[in-house]
Amino acid sequence: xxxxxxxxSTLSVQEGDSAVIKCTYSDSASNYFPWYKQELGxxxxxxxxxxxNVGEKKDQRIAVTLNKTAKHFSLHITxxxxxxxxxxxxxxxxxxxxxxxxxxxxxxxLTVNP
Amino acid sequence: xxxxxxxxxxxxxxxxxxxxxxxxxxxxxxxxxWYRQDLGHGLRLIHYSYGVQDTNKGEVSDGYSVSRSNTEDxxxxxxxxxxxxxxxxxxxxxxxxxxxxxxxxxxxRLLVL
Numbered sequence: 001x002x003x004x005x006x007x008x009s010t011l012s013v014q015e016g017d018s019a020v021i022k023c024t025y026s027d028s029a030s031n032y033f034p035w036y037k038q039e040l041g042x043x044x045x046x047x048x049x050x051x052x053n054v055g056e057k058k059d060q061r062i063a064v065t066l067n068k069t070a071k072h073f074s075l076h077i078t079x080x081x082x083x084x085x086x087x088x089x090x091x092x093x094x095x096x097x098x099x100x101x102x103x104x105x106x107x108x109x110l111t112v113n114p
Numbered sequence: 115x116x117x118x119x120x121x122x123x124x125x126x127x128x129x130x131x132x133x134x135x136x137x138x139x140x141x142x143x144x145x146x147x148w149y150r151q152d153l154g155h156g157l158r159l160i161h162y163s164y165g166v167q168d169t170n171k172g173e174v175s176d177g178y179s180v181s182r183s184n185t186e187d188x189x190x191x192x193x194x195x196x197x198x199x200x201x202x203x204x205x206x207x208x209x210x211x212x213x214x215x216x217x218x219x220x221x222x223r224l225l226v227l
Binding site: 033034046049104105 | 155156157214215216217218219220221
């Protein structure tokens, strides 16, 4: 089955710096890659996603890149703010007819220091 | 507004007791999922359902069961609670069209003593 590795497990940056979180996946059939943000004590929420036919997607201060050949994708946050502090999860969707599977990475705890 | 809710939000139980966690969504989504979240393990899939009367085992299904009798609800039952099942449990749902976009409930914090 699909395996998603996420690095680093913790990341600490100064406010205003950039943060990059990287994920690799194993199944070349995976075709959709969402990122979820989970603030302390809250539920995970989708913040950005990318499909396999796209190399990069941006939404204000966040962007996601995908390298299908290398089977890795990354989340980039620019001009970080304290409210970006959270756990971030990457995921990969592997199609299988009606039996698709969304596999999550183990998460990255991002701390933005004021 | 459509939403997904879980109850109870907090639960303390004793080893060996049967516990049922409720999940209710008003998105009219076909797909529903149960995850547990533990430090260092991220989100691990327990059971999932792609429609009424359909249920499937996830990676950590031992000791858990689900049933899907309607579109809105997917209750999770711990047959005989164990201390290893102390965790935060999240229910999620997604539509058939946007399978990878899952909407999560607020979570249930379960403590098994």
